[in-house]
Amino acid sequence: MSSSAKSNPPEWRAYPRADGRKGIRNVVVVAYLVECAHHVSRRIVSQVDDLDVHLIGFPGCFPNDYASRMMRAVCTHPNVGAVLLVSLGCESMDRDALQQAIVDSGRPAELLVIQENGGTASTIAEGVRRVRQLRDTLAGAATVPMGVDELVVGTICGGSDGTSGITANPAVGRCFDALVADGAACVFEETGELIGCENIMAERAATPELGELIQASVAKAERYYRTMGFGSFAPGNADGGLTTQEEKSMGAYSKSGSSAISGLIKPGDIPPAGGLYLLDVVPDGEPRFGFPNIADNAEIVEMIACGCHLTLFTTGRGSVVGSAISPVIKICANPETYERLSEDMDINAGKILTGQASLDELGEEIYRRVFAVAGGERSLSEALGHQEFILTYKSFEPIGPACLPLRQVN
């Protein structure tokens, strides 16, 4: 990376929030609180038809602490300006507590209960009216300057192949190194896709205790996946030249760059300061609710719950997904895939294989793209209206103090 990029990190305008964080978007979220309210919520969002109105939700009828915590975290994410909650009426999600938590965070929060509102058509009509009102309320909201040290960036790989670990992933690693040097918080994840990397990763931990916790988190992931009967390895990975879980892991691992690892967090934990953080996404305790993350967007949602303003998504086979709430920047590892899917790919890291760019140049291109999107430019998936969102049942124990050693020092 060039020194000019590092010595003079840019600033942009952002939306200030009551908790001190800042948002790079000001979206209205429509959240269904059970699958039975999904259709009504989807109709509200499609009738309003606005790139900054996003549909999210939790399908389950039965209570789950993790799901409640995640819904609170994403509804009070800095990129969210206002929320409309849509309840059927008899599900167990505590809608009043959720609404109160959003109001307490300084955001407008409305609630519609279908059973008390005349049914499907009436609730859709009323929902559309309320969302338009919320959009009007947010229009012209004041902005303030935001700097790199206030930014949280996540990374994920999806549809990996044999090129991912050579081009896009190490290029994101270079970008992460520069962002961490600038004071940003960077999050990498999926301990199940780091099986085989636990020892080299532990050596990068800020303290030996944190290193042991990182090793334990990967051992937990291996146990969990063993019970599931499969690793985090899809048929497309094999088509693309990856043979084993640990081969995929080594490629995925290079997204983390070379900074020291400052902490180990779980979904919903906000990084306390700048630095590099590993997000442990594998549930604690005996496997209970099935696969840790049923598809890539479950992990993206968990990174958003940790405060990520945007996500760097590397792909070899060619994933097209985006996300609700936080923009996704797509970095394509494979030059053949880029030719096929360029309309979905923000950055062509395949240029490294065809000799048109170096890893450092690609790292710098991603770095610049991060600031362009933070400053308001839409990523391709965002402009295409991709707003995937997955939230399922899980259970976690809270992290202990040794997971965030730097906070103890401060």
Add this chain to the structure above:
Amino acid sequence: MLHPDDNVLIAVASLAPGTEVSIEGRRHQLQEAVPLGHKIARWDLPAGTRILRYGAPIGSLFAAVKAGDWVHMHNLKSDYLASHTRKGRAEEQ
């Protein structure tokens, strides 16, 4: 080659069967297609060899390969967890 210790090489373009490749100063004709991103053996390797990529172990051979052979699910398996394809678990096929 990604690391000097590696015993596999990565194809940076899709290669057709019969393509001549030069590995460690010796010429080999590819017996099968090797798509972009896939692995080729750098040396003759006996079954049981740990395969190194990025200088790190990525699994063990369960069948011997010759230099220039395609290395994938038909001769390499995980030391951790079974991989799977659309047809089922890798080692059961």
